[in-house]
Amino acid sequence: MRYSGFRVIKEALTGHKGWTPAWRDPDPASHYDIVIIGGGGHGLATAYYLAKEFGQHKVAVIEKGWIGGGNVGRNTTIIRSNYLLDGNEPFYEFSLKLWEGLEQDFNYNAMVSQRGILNLIHSDPQRDAFVRRGNAMILNGADANMLTTEEIKKRYPFLNTHDARFPIKGGLAQHRGGTVRHDAVAWGYARGADSRGVDIIQNCEVTGFRMEGGRCVGVETSRGFIGAGKVGCAVAGNSGRLMAKAGMRLPIESHVLQAFVSEGLKPVLPGVITFGAGHFYCSQSDKGGLVFGGDLDGYNSYAQRGNLPVVEDVCEGAMAIFPMLGRARLLRMWGGIMDMSMDGSPIIDQTHIDGLYFNGGWCYGGFKATPASGFAYAHLLATGNPHPTATAYRFDRFQKGLMIDEKGMGNQPNLH
Amino acid sequence: MIINHPLLGPRDSAEFTYLGDAALIDRPDWQSETAAQDFYEYGYLRDNPAGWHRELWFHEAGDRSWLVVTRNTVTHEIKSVELARDVARARGRSK
Numbered sequence: 001m002r003y004s005g006f007r008v009i010k011e012a013l014t015g016h017k018g019w020t021p022a023w024r025d026p027d028p029a030s031h032y033d034i035v036i037i038g039g040g041g042h043g044l045a046t047a048y049y050l051a052k053e054f055g056q057h058k059v060a061v062i063e064k065g066w067i068g069g070g071n072v073g074r075n076t077t078i079i080r081s082n083y084l085l086d087g088n089e090p091f092y093e094f095s096l097k098l099w100e101g102l103e104q105d106f107n108y109n110a111m112v113s114q115r116g117i118l119n120l121i122h123s124d125p126q127r128d129a130f131v132r133r134g135n136a137m138i139l140n141g142a143d144a145n146m147l148t149t150e151e152i153k154k155r156y157p158f159l160n161t162h163d164a165r166f167p168i169k170g171g172l173a174q175h176r177g178g179t180v181r182h183d184a185v186a187w188g189y190a191r192g193a194d195s196r197g198v199d200i201i202q203n204c205e206v207t208g209f210r211m212e213g214g215r216c217v218g219v220e221t222s223r224g225f226i227g228a229g230k231v232g233c234a235v236a237g238n239s240g241r242l243m244a245k246a247g248m249r250l251p252i253e254s255h256v257l258q259a260f261v262s263e264g265l266k267p268v269l270p271g272v273i274t275f276g277a278g279h280f281y282c283s284q285s286d287k288g289g290l291v292f293g294g295d296l297d298g299y300n301s302y303a304q305r306g307n308l309p310v311v312e313d314v315c316e317g318a319m320a321i322f323p324m325l326g327r328a329r330l331l332r333m334w335g336g337i338m339d340m341s342m343d344g345s346p347i348i349d350q351t352h353i354d355g356l357y358f359n360g361g362w363c364y365g366g367f368k369a370t371p372a373s374g375f376a377y378a379h380l381l382a383t384g385n386p387h388p389t390a391t392a393y394r395f396d397r398f399q400k401g402l403m404i405d406e407k408g409m410g411n412q413p414n415l416h
Numbered sequence: 417m418i419i420n421h422p423l424l425g426p427r428d429s430a431e432f433t434y435l436g437d438a439a440l441i442d443r444p445d446w447q448s449e450t451a452a453q454d455f456y457e458y459g460y461l462r463d464n465p466a467g468w469h470r471e472l473w474f475h476e477a478g479d480r481s482w483l484v485v486t487r488n489t490v491t492h493e494i495k496s497v498e499l500a501r502d503v504a505r506a507r508g509r510s511k
Contacts, residue, residue, distance in 0.1 A: 024462075111468070118424075238466075239464075240462070240463070240464030240465070240466075241465070241466045244463075244465075249457075249461040249462065249463060249464075250461065251461055252462065252464060253436065253462050253464050254464055254466075254489070265480070278457070298433075298434050299434045299471070299487075300436070300437075300464065300465040300469055300471065300489045301492065302487050302489050302490050303489070303490055303491065303492055306490070307417055307429070309428075309429070309430040342459075342460045348489075396499065398460040399456045399460075400457065411459050411460055412459040413436070413437075414434060414436075
């Protein structure tokens with residue numbers, strides 16, 4: 001069923017009796033050409049692009065819980081392509097372009113809102129670094145603007161621009177950045193994939209891989225064996241424990257990252273703002289809640305909840321640049337499990353096992369990458385070759401010294 | 417989280433910084449035939465278990481000792497805390 005304004009009016013006049021479920025609830029078949037493990041944003045996007053762009057229709061997405069219940073439902077919904085390095089920027093710009101056409105493409109309202117993102121600058125060396133980053137963005141076809149303190153004050157009069165310790169000396173803006181209704185991304189991709197023949201199988205946990213002659217021929221699940229020509233993993237924070245079932249150790253640690261929402265307020269914050277001196281960023285959702293977050297807790301965790309020191313640290317960052325936020329009450333906070341890689345950049349690659357593919361290591365930047373990650377992973381699964389924007393995201397880069405280390409932190413996952 | 421320091425007693429985990437898997441104590445032999453592969457695995461690959469995890473914490477805002485903490489990554493429960501020095505010596509390091 002195609003959604004449209006006409007359809008809404010027609011259903012309104014006929015008692016809303018014509019709506020059907022957005023996707024089916026099929027039982028697993030005995031064999032698929034491609035099985036995707038993980039019904040999150042990346043897995044569903046992969047299935048969608050496999051069916052739509054690469055003509056693969058015998059595809060299943062298997063998910064241990066319900067679709068969109070992991071990190072795609074737990075993030076802070078920001079999209080942007082303000083990266084520096086050659087291995088990253090073309091990929092994230094490709095992703096932003098896909099976001100721009102996404103709703104028309106999959107016929108679902110994902111509330112893509114290009115309200116802009118602003119990275120604040122607090123010192124002269126930081127300005128130099130951001131000018132360099134802005135130039136790298138422009139060289140790769142993205143948009144970037146340097147704003148002066150006066151321009152920032154005009155747009156965001158509530159910011160604490162003359163703080164004694166961290167005065168705001170300007171900012172790097174990307175006006176095409178913004179926010180997206182995160183759950184709708186999972187639902188839109190699921191609906192688009194399902195309508196093209198993809199089976200989305202929920203409540204089906206993978207318990208192991210079946211190998212024959214060194215080749216992965218399918219997955220053992222809580223709902224029986226499912227054969228597959230190719231198996232693609234896209235399970236984010238659970239990457240380590242899933243790939244261990246195939247005997248693999250990954251250049252990844254799982255860490256918890258917390259996010260926060262205030263009570264609903266009238267519109268006060270246009271766009272996304274990031275603090276350049278501490279780790280804090282904030283936007284306002286369409287419901288009115290201020291959505292914000294900061295650093296990782298910093299230790300390995302699968303708990304989906306964090307501890308209080310980070311709550312305090314994030315709120316201190318908030319008060320440093322948004323003193324007005326002190327009057328808002330914190331409504332909810334939660335944690336998600338990040339697949340922190342050794343250089344802060346992701347992996348979309350074949351494994352050393354024939355027929356087994358891996359997508360992970362997204363750190364805390366996975367949401368904005370969802371469309372391009374799905375497209376590039378579908379490209380790899382369908383053609384056997386990496387997508388042109390994802391050629392650097394290989395397993396062997398750590399062995400070859402080809403790390404894509406945006407922050408220059410080395411092999412210390414909790415610092416990326 | 418409270419880390420029960422073997423010398424100082426219970427301390428807030430905010431006093432510590434975290435390095436990672438305690439397997440980092442077992443630095444490979446740089447003269448081995450397989451040193452390149454060994455150091456790649458040592459530097460970049462991790463077990464990353466969901467459950468009990470032995471890990472290195474540094475008491476940065478305290479006595480600056482390194483600890484090996486056995487902690488559950490699913491519940492954040494801490495089972496034991498040892499001085500990393502003792503663990504390393506028991507494994508034959510720094511005799």
